[in-house]
Amino acid sequence: MIRTDSLAASDPGLLYRRVAALLRSEIGTGRLAPGTRLPSIAELAERCGVAAATVREALSLLKAEGLVHSRQGSGTFVAETAPRRRPQLALDLGWPALAESIRGNRAEVLEEDASPPPLPEDGSEGRHAKLYCRMRRIHRDAEGMAYASVEMHVDRRWFDLAPTRFRTGMALPLLEELGGSELPEMRQRFRLAAADAATAAALGVPLGAPVGWIRRVLLDRQGVAAYWSVGLFHGDAVVFEATLRRPEGNQAHR
Numbered sequence: 001m002i003r004t005d006s007l008a009a010s011d012p013g014l015l016y017r018r019v020a021a022l023l024r025s026e027i028g029t030g031r032l033a034p035g036t037r038l039p040s041i042a043e044l045a046e047r048c049g050v051a052a053a054t055v056r057e058a059l060s061l062l063k064a065e066g067l068v069h070s071r072q073g074s075g076t077f078v079a080e081t082a083p084r085r086r087p088q089l090a091l092d093l094g095w096p097a098l099a100e101s102i103r104g105n106r107a108e109v110l111e112e113d114a115s116p117p118p119l120p121e122d123g124s125e126g127r128h129a130k131l132y133c134r135m136r137r138i139h140r141d142a143e144g145m146a147y148a149s150v151e152m153h154v155d156r157r158w159f160d161l162a163p164t165r166f167r168t169g170m171a172l173p174l175l176e177e178l179g180g181s182e183l184p185e186m187r188q189r190f191r192l193a194a195a196d197a198a199t200a201a202a203l204g205v206p207l208g209a210p211v212g213w214i215r216r217v218l219l220d221r222q223g224v225a226a227y228w229s230v231g232l233f234h235g236d237a238v239v240f241e242a243t244l245r246r247p248e249g250n251q252a253h254r
Contacts, residue, residue, distance in 0.1 A: 015050050015054045016050075016054045016055075016057035016058045016061065017058070017061070017206050017207075017208050017209065019044070019048055019050060019054060019055060019057075019058035020057075020058040020059075020061045020062055020206070021209070021210065022048070023038070023058065023059075023062060023067075023068075024062065024065075024067060027062075027067055027068075027078055032078050033078065034078050034079060034080045034081070035077060035078060035080050036077065036078045037074070037075050037076070037077050038059075038068065038075065038076045038077065038078070040075065041055045041056060041059070059076055061206060066079060067079055095185070095186035095218075096172075096176040096186075098172065098186070099170075099172035099173045099175070099176040100173060100176075102170045102172065102173060103170060103173040104142050104170075105139055105140060105141050105142065105169070105170050106139070106140050106141075106142070106144075106168060106169060106170075107135075107137045107138070107139055107140070107150075107167065107168055107169060107170065108137060108138040108139075108140065109135050109136070109137050109167050110135075110136045110137060110138065111134075111135065111136040112133065112134065112135050112136075112167075113134050114131065114132060114133065114134065115132065115134045115153070116128050116129075116132050116134075116153060117132065117134075117153040117217075117225060117228035119217075119225055119228065123223075125187065125217040125225060125228065126217060126219045126223050126224055126225035127222075127223055127224050127225065128224070128225065129155040129156065129157065129224050129225065129226070130156070131155075131156040131157075132153040132154060132155060132156060132159075133153070133154050133156055133159040133163075133166070134151070134152070134153045135151070135152055135154075135166075135167070136149075136150070136151045137149075137150050137151075137152070138150075138202050139170070139231075146202060146203050146204065146234075147203070147233060147234045147237045148203070148231045148232065148233045148234065148237070149198070149199050149202045149203060149231065149232045150229055150230070150231040150232075151229060151230050151231075152171060152227065152228065152229035152231075153225075153227070153228045153229070154166060154171055154175075154226070154227055155220075155224065155225070155226040155227070157226075158175060158178055158179065158226055158227075161178055162174060162178065171227060171229075172186075172216075172218070172227070175218060175226065175227055179220070179226065182220055182221055183218055183219070183220055183221075183226055184219070184220075184221060185218070185219045186216060186217070186218045186219070187216070187217050187219070188214060188215065188216045188217075189214070189215045190212060190213065190214050190238070191212075191213050192210055192211075192212065192213065193210075193211050193212070193213040193232065194208045194209065194210065194211065195207060195208060195209045195210075195211045195232070199211060199232045203232070203234050205234065205235070209235065210235045211232045211233060211234065211235055212231075212232070212233040212234075212235060212237070212238035213230070213231075213232055213233075214229075214230070214231045214233060214238075215228075215229070215230045215231075216228070216229050216231075217229075
């Protein structure tokens with residue numbers, strides 16, 4: 001069921017995107033099943049506390065994404081067949097299983113230079129290598145669909161072993177192939193962010209749309225950052241699952 005709490009306090013420039021995000025979530029979770037007729041524009045406007053024009057803009061956005069369609073005289077319906085999904089990037093796979101999960105995806109290099117990664121001074125993400133190759137890239141699945149905008153830095157000691165493959169493919173599977181046990185630890189941090197203009201254009205999402213922000217660092221046995229990246233991932237590409245269990249010695253008393 002569509003939430004009824006008002007969005008009227010939101011930034012007016014973002015209102016239609018927020019309404020679209022709300023409906024997108026309802027569709028993605030199955031609360032609005034394929035083929036379901038959406039409430040009328042007037043009803044959606046009342047439930048969300050926005051103007052009818054805002055709802056129309058939101059529906060236009062969802063139509064462009066292939067999530068809904070209109071039938072003359074009948075209303076707006078959830079698409080029967082969902083658009084092709086982007087590759088699912090499971091954050092909880094662990095290293096090096098995570099590297100294997102993205103093998104076969106491709107990269108488009110937009111910029112390349114020799115600047116080092118901005119490692120924290122406290123050493124929490126390792127030490128700098130002597131030289132790096134920095135690339136700003138668009139990552140695509142095997143069929144060419146863009147799912148991430150990434151800035152990465154690769155230690156030149158590894159990069160120079162296979163420069164063409166590093167430029168055109170996924171760096172993590174290649175580093176696992178080249179380094180194996182010499183690269184024992186990867187750290188990552190995840191949070192939600194909003195797409196800026198460049199990210200929106202690269203990933204084909206609206207300005208301000210939710211995206212996943214992921215920072216990763218791969219350390220060698222000497223504590224040197226062999227790989228460092230920050231990626232902005234299409235919101236429906238990121239998956240995190242966890243099983244939480246009550247400790248054995250902390251059972252509730254009956």
